[in-house]
Amino acid sequence: MPDFRFSFLTQKDLPQLRETFLKAFADYVVPIQLNEEQFQLKIRREGIEANFSVAAYVGDEMVGFILTGLGEWQGKPTAYNAGTGVVPQYRGHQLTQQLYRYMLPKLRESGIEQCLLEVIQDNAPAFKSYRSMGFEVTRSFDCFRAQKEDLLLSVEAPEGVQISPAVKPDLKTYRCFRDTAPSWQNNFEAVKRSGEQSLTLEARNQSQEVVGYISFFTLNGAVAQLAVDPLWRGRGVGTALLREAVRLTEAPAIMFINVERTATGMVSFLERRHLRVVLQQYEMLLPIV
Known part of the structure; x- marks a missing residue:
């Protein structure tokens, strides 16, 4: 088991975050490659807050992350998962669950009442992981x-x-x-x-x-x-x-x-x-x- 270290992000971590994002999503069900401008647009559009987003490190290398957007959803303060990524060689260690475990106390202390996300239906490992944490399906979407x-x-x-x-x-x-x-x-x-x-x-x-x-x-x-x-x-x-x-x-x-x-x-x-x-x-x- 790798020796993972967890930390919330700051603005200065965003360049490293984008590099890790590109690595994590290069072999995804639908490969996602965002240039710098597109990445900044995603951060603005989805209300991503660096200091509520969490990353996993092995040594100085960022190997996983959850991007967190904050706002209201159906009248409740909500944390939106704007992207969970794990670099290929560090998958299989339940890193998503570990990232959420690290993040949830801060969300609760900040008055957040619920977590929201979307997951690709064909991504069985991710779906199973979220279900195991207690996430329930609310809607089905087509893109x-x-x-x-x-x-x-x-x-x-x-x-x-x-x-x-x-x-x-x-x-x-x-x-x-x-x-x-x-x-x-x-x-x-x-x-x-x-x-x-x-x-x-x-x-x-x-x-x-x-x-x-x-x-x-x-x-x-x-x-x-x-x-x-x-x-x-x-x-x-x-x-x-x-x-x-x-x-x-x-x-x-x-x-x-x-x-x-x-x-x-x-x-x-x-x-x-x-x-x-x-x-x-x-x-x-x-x-x-």
Whole structure:
């Protein structure tokens, strides 16, 4: 058994953390490689706090970590697992459980009431590990992706509907359009934290009423939220919003991460636009008080 040492992180540890992140996820179910800018965006978007994130070391080498985002979830102070990684040669030592054991006392002392995470459904060892700690499945998600040129976006927007950037996002109205609640990294707080890297567009009718919106991240092409007033669905509003988001996105592909499987209307819409499921995840929750 390696002699693991555990420590909470500081801002100065972030360069080493990114290097370990790249090593840990290079052979992952879906390999994840983030450049410096993308890594910084992830930290902002998911509310990651270095001093609540924990790492495992062997000597001076960081060999595992849990990135922790802090915020509210369903009205309770929550710690979100924004990524658990273990360098390949140190797997098989129940390091995830050890990292959580080290971290949980600090979370409780800080008034955190629950831990939230998502895990890839095909990642059986990770799922089993979280279940053994008491995490319970709350939702099932599908993750969609398509290259821009493969998207089917030829449907015309209804006459009189204009798409433009939201001057002051009307969150109350937006919520009325949604069939399901977004996941942690797609909620309004995540969009707000991302600042200039995120953009919200609105569709307005001739009476200047909002009839749909889309919030997305221009750098990586991830769509956080897309919803249309139920009375305006089936008329091309969603497609018009998505088409404009595609035009304003720098990335070569568009992604919808964590679409709740019960949102059959949204799933059908994405499939008709030629987006395909690339990943399926469980959302899991652990009360810690």
